[in-house]
Amino acid sequence: MNYYSSEMLGFAAGIVTTLALLPQALKIFTTRKTRDISLLWAVSMNVGIVIWLCYGLAKDDLPMIAANSVSLALLFVILLFKLRYR
Amino acid sequence: MNYYSSEMLGFAAGIVTTLALLPQALKIFTTRKTRDISLLWAVSMNVGIVIWLCYGLAKDDLPMIAANSVSLALLFVILLFKLRYR
Incomplete structure (x- = not known):
């Protein structure tokens, strides 16, 4: 695999795992619940x-x-939510 | 930073973020709750x-x-739990 293909793969991975945190942060923000x-x-x-x-x-x-x-x-925002809404 | 130092850093990062998933999986396993x-x-x-x-x-x-x-x-186990215990 050439350099640019592997870089694209890395960016794709990064975008997916980073965006994955958004619905979690939004869920906590709207429900104010972090018990689970x-x-x-x-x-x-x-x-x-x-x-x-x-x-x-x-x-x-x-x-x-x-x-x-x-x-x-x-993740820092999620941690702050977790500490605030136990 | 030499090759071995950066490899050690990578392994440390991997160990911490991988072990991080264990308490989450165990929490779901014991409470059977994944609502949040x-x-x-x-x-x-x-x-x-x-x-x-x-x-x-x-x-x-x-x-x-x-x-x-x-x-x-x-993460696959956590996803299965999430689908099983909504």
Whole structure:
């Protein structure tokens, strides 16, 4: 697979997993309910995505840097919701 | 950053984001409740992680291949739970 094909694959993956967080954030925003969501999941995902972002920066991998930056913002909002609406 | 340091970073990221799914899966398994979890999130994450796995394979990136394989298995279980216990 050539460089551009694999980059496109990376961007596609990043767009899908990042957009995946939107309906979850919107659901919590509208219902104000987070009981079925694991706090440990929310905390670990924030920590883990920070490390993925560092990995993307270390490898100079644009799809990983872009996807993980936006994902981190959304996951941080989800974590704040989880802490606010237990 | 040298190759081994960045690989370690990738494995650390993969371990954290993969293990993050465990408390979520266990929470659903014990409560049998998934009302606050977005079905669209669960579906999109399964699709997105399949693409991340393909990206990891295309780039021959071991941390991405390992992390996304295990994450996919856990996300698939979470999706099945979500479909079973609405």
